[in-house]
Each structure stands twice: as structure tokens, then as C-alpha cells.
Amino acid sequence: MSRLQVVSGKGGTGKTTVAAALALALATEGKRTLLVEVEGRQGIAQLFETEALPYEERKIAVAPGGGEVYALAIDPELALLDYLQMFYKMGGAGRALKKLGAIDFATTIAPGLRDVLLTGKACEAVRRKDKRGRFVYDYVVMDAPPTGRITRFLNVNDEVAGLAKIGPIHNQAQAVMRVIKSPETEVHLVTLLEEMPVQETADGIGELRAAQLPVGRIMVNMVRPALLDEASLELAQSVPRTALAKTLSSAGLGGARRGGLAERLVGPLLEQAEEYAERYALERDQRAVLAELGLPLHELPLLTEGMDLAGLYRLSTELRKQGIS
């Protein structure tokens, strides 16, 4: 696995969850990972059931086998002030700039600058070494912006090149691009087995490839269990209701006669089967579309009890089982 793992996906597909599960999976067996949030939503804190993350690296979870997951919510404004202080000793000027609205300008409006600051911070964590020359983090996992914006977000060089042709922002962008376009980076896309997210995934991969950014894996999230096989689906279309009522009755669900408890279950159960069949067919089509993209596919189960910390560990175990380590 590459050391910088970027996780993107359409809104609502659970990319924060997948990024967190990936950070946990990669931390297993004594590794240390950093989970980075760039959109200021505090999704990581919610997921790990802790208070809001400040702008500092902080341990938030212990992985099976003694590994550690650190988290960092990057605040672009603070990152810029940091940066000014670090490289130019401009702390005071930074405060004055802030008063003028320049920091706001640079971090929310100025083209690409915000993105350079965010990706720059992640790349710095990837390259950081301790006193003994070892990498501080084995892996950095970034919960990145959604598919629609990911290429633009990562391709900071192109975004900034036309604007800042010289100067520190320009240099920073160059340094970031060296990491992002190298084999040290992989961009994963999270999707659901639904039409729009799959379409967006296909489009996103096209854009990433066109920009020569390293596409990694497709993570299919919230996959529902297959509860009815093909043969059952076919039988459901033609089975006499009386036969079904009797089987339900034999399973202890009441009378099979007309109006009996078991008999009254038949209609609704078959209706649910029909909905299932429709979804099943749609999912099969979407799987086929994904398979054509020619990337490694991972499937993560839908957690019927909702997403919580235990569920997160389950997903990370699932990822390990599927060969991510």
C-alpha cells in the first residue's frame, strides 16, 4: 500500500467511514496512521465518538495488535498562519492580514490556495521523519473532498500554475505534486451500488487518469447481504400463495387459511421480494459497470445496526480480510 491514501467518493456514500476504517486497518499490528480531515465537518470526531478535533495531531484510537490511529482536522486558516510563521516569521503580519480579510481571501476564495494548504499539510505528514530518520506515520489516510472536486483538489499544481508562477505558494504546489503524482499516493473512490454514485465514480476515475493522478481502488460501501438467490427470486414470481402460506404456517407463524396470520403475511413478503428483485437487478448492472473500470474492488457490508465505533472496527477487519494491510 502507498503511504498516502486519499479517500474520495460521492456525498452520502460514507467516505469518512471508509477512510476511518482504512486508517484502522492499516494501523493493525503496531503501525501508526494519521487520519486527516480537510473539509472541517468534524466527521472523524463524530465517528470516533470524541469531542471536536482541534488543529493538532491527536491519538484517537488503538488498533488491534497495538497500532495507533492519530487524527488531524486541518483548518486552512490556521494552516496558513502556521505556514507564514514557519517560513517567513510573519506571525504578526499574519494577524494583520487576518484583520484585513486577507486570510479569509487566501483560504476560502483565492483559487487553489486553500487546496495547496490542505494537501501540503498532508504531504508534510507523509514525509515527516523522527530523530532516528524513520517515518513518523506509516500511513496517512485523507478523508478528501467528494468525487466531483477531487481531481481539481489534488491537481493543485495545474490550478495554481496559471496564477502563482513564482513565490512560495508556487513552490509549495510543486512539492505537493511530487508526492501526489508519485507511487507514494493512491486515490480510492467510495461508491454505493446505485446508479448515480457509480456514474460519478466512473467519471471521477476518468478525470483522475486524465490528470495522471494515481487511481487506487474502488470501495463499494453499504453492500446489502444477498438474502434471496436467483432460484428463490424466480420461484417467488410463480409460487402459489397457498404453498407459501403453508410453509410460513409450518414455521410457526400462524394459520395458513385465508385470513390466517401466515396467509396475511404472504402478500407483503412477496411485495418485499419484488422490491428486492428490482434492486438486485440494478445492483448487478452497477457491479458490471464497476467491473469494467478495471480496478481492484472491495465490498463493505451495510451495518444494519447503524454506524458506530464497533461497526467501524468490523469494517476495518473486513478490509484486512480483503487483503488491505
Next chain:
Amino acid sequence: MTLDAVRTLDVDPLLDDPKTRIVVCCGSGGVGKTTTAAALGLRAAERGRKVVVLTIDPARRLAQSMGIDSLDNTPRQVKGIDESAGGELHAMMLDMKRTFDEIVEAHANGDRARQILENPFYQSLSAGFAGTQEYMAMEKLGQLRSRDQWDLIVVDTPPSRSALDFLDAPKRLGSFLDGKLIRVLMAPAKMGGRAGMKFLNVGMSMMTGALGKLLGGQLLQDVQTFVAAMDTMFGGFRTRADATYRLLQAPGTAFLVVAAPERDALREAAYFVERLAAEDMPLAGLVLNRVHGSGAARLSAERALAAAENLDAENLDESRIVDQDGGKAGVRNSPETPADSAKSAASDRSSHNPGPSAGSESPDEGSPASDRTDGNDGTNRPAEQPAEQLTTLTGGLLRLHAERMQLLAREQRTRDRFTALHPEVAVTEVAALPGDVHDIAGLRAIGDRLAAGEGPTGAA
């Protein structure tokens, strides 16, 4: 807690009221905002109003079906709708760069407009950095409203990282564009760096110096040229942002918060409800999309699973007994064993003629009975397969039901959390569809569900 405890949002009176002029659909990403906006627009049009729907980022097939897949930034009349009540539906997809360009063109004459449009800083700014899309959506809304050509405007909001962005971004962009920073940047450009420079105090020149250092001189210069060229328009930006903001607070505007019955989506919805109240913006209610129901809600997940396990055990028993005495043992206490009825099912299928007693759910048309051999493949006792198959199917149906009931319970819990926090918010529920919506008929069906309000059976 049942839905009776919650106020139900009546969509039709809202859409029919001639005083309702703008409906804003907002909510976090992936909850069906665009579909909801389109469905509301269609419903209002078919109920006799002249409607325009402003969508931000519709699914390709939905856009195609509405005839708005070409991005030309003007509303197009949607064909194939029922106009018998005298209504019309127009729709458009927002092109934010085009909208920005139009503002420039409207406010600057030929040369100056071109100077701005060609400026690299402008090009990046207009091509979609944080806030531009939100600003332009609101700008377009203002334009549509001022043309006064429609009875009702339905707006979708951009897929922001936070649902609140579209309220904040226009102000942020507006205040940047005519804020202090711009004046500082403008000063040297205006004075051409001549004697006028002495009026700039030391602090300010240090500021531009620092900015130049940080951004690179080139960018600063682009910004300065841009700012100088836009000079006349700046007052305009703030004024326009303020005007749109007031429009959103006006009595003819109704906000609908769209969410799915999931924790994150409803959390965003709750933030939004609070924020709208703080800004004096009129909230009509919450649209809860993709709610699941069940016609068999009286059968709990636990009982369904237990019954499915009974059947598994039976299947095992049966296959053992079948080996011994040729399939005659089935379910006790039952005059007609499942094996028998399944056999009759098989014969019904092969004769293409389901008997009246079969009461088959699906019409028999095109049933590929002759192709249906996979169920029997690889077995040397084809006659016994259906009995086992029937038990397998029934077990599957019960597990499917258990899954549905668990989902229902989870959705119920999330929804209750929201309604406990905000009992004042009226709610309408839209039953989940198994597939995506991408045609007028699908939108119409969503509209019916929106108006019915109480969601799927068994959901409450």
C-alpha cells in the same frame, strides 16, 4: 411514538398558494434534493402553476428526461407533462461560470468586460472555487425572480460540504469583493504606483508586500488588474448579495429541508432548522426521503428470524427423511405438504397456465418457463428440489423481512431524535423506491408520495 405526534407537512396547499413564490430545497449531499425539487416543480405545474425549477447538479438521465442536459443557463420548457390545469414547467441547470460572465457583461461595457473575462484570476474565481457556486445559485434565483415570469420558482441548492454553505458563501464572497482587502489591493493599481503611494501608510505597503511575497507578484498583479477592472461593479456585489438574502426572508419564500432518515443527514437538517430560525427565514417543513415501510410490520424481526431458523432445521430434516422414504415426509399436521404444492407450482409454470387457486402475484406474460432449469441443474432428484426450494425461498423472505424491520427500527430512532429536538417542524415522508428516478413518471410518483405525507405503511 407514532407520526400522529408529529406535525404533517401538507405539500399541496403550499404549492397551490399563489403567495408562495419561491421554494428552496436544502439539505446535505446525497439525500435527494434535486429529485425533490424537480418533483415539487412538476407537481405544482400539473396543479396549474407556472413553474421554473433551478437545479444545480442533476443526474444525467434525469436532466435528459427533462430536456435540460445542455447547459445553456436559460430555462427550457419541459415537455410531456400534464398541462390541463393550465400550468407549465420550465427547468434549467445552473452554469455558474456563465452566470458570473453574464453579471460582468451586464455591468461593464465591451472592452472592460473583455479585460475582466480574460483575467486569469477571474477565470479561476468564476470556474468554481469555494462559494462561487452558491453565490451564483443565489444570483440566478434573484434574476429569475426579478423577471417575474413565473408563479413559482423551485430551487435546488449546491452540493456543499455543509448544507449551510449556500447561506454563508454569498455574503463571504460579497464582503470579500467589496471589503477592505480589495481597497488595499486596488490602491497601487489605481495610483499607478506614482506619487500617490505616499498616501499609503507603512502598514498597508507592508501588507501588500507580504501578500506579494506569499502569492507571488504575478498573482497579486492579476488580482489588482481584476480589481481595477471590476471597480465599478463592487458596490453591486454586496448590494446583490444583500438583496438575495432579503428575498430569502420575504413572506413568499418557503424553505424545505430535505433529509434521509440517517444520522448524519438528520443532524445536518437539525443544524439547518436552527440556522433558518436564527436568520428569520421561513421554514415550511422537513422532507424525509427514502423512508422504508413494511406491509407486514406486525411480524417482528426476531420472530421472522426464529421462523427462518425453524425452516432451516426443517430443510435439514427433510433432506434426511427424503433420502429414506422417497419424499413423502414433509410438514406434519398439514393435509397438503409443501412438497405437493410446490410440485403443483412447477406444473403450473410449465403449462404457462396458473390455475385460479394459484393466485399468482405476477402476470404470466413472457414467463420464461422453458428456460427455468438452473434450479434443477446438478441434481439427480429433480422432483424433490422444489420442496426444498420453497423452504429456502420462505426462509429468504423471512430474513429479508427481518432486515427490513431492523432498518425500519433504525430509521424510526433517528427520526424520533430529530422530532424530539424540533417538534415544531412539520414533516412529510417519502417512501423509498427500489431504483433511481429518471423520468417524468418517476417524478410524478415522488410528487404523489410527497403530498401523501404519511410515508410508507408500517413505517410509523
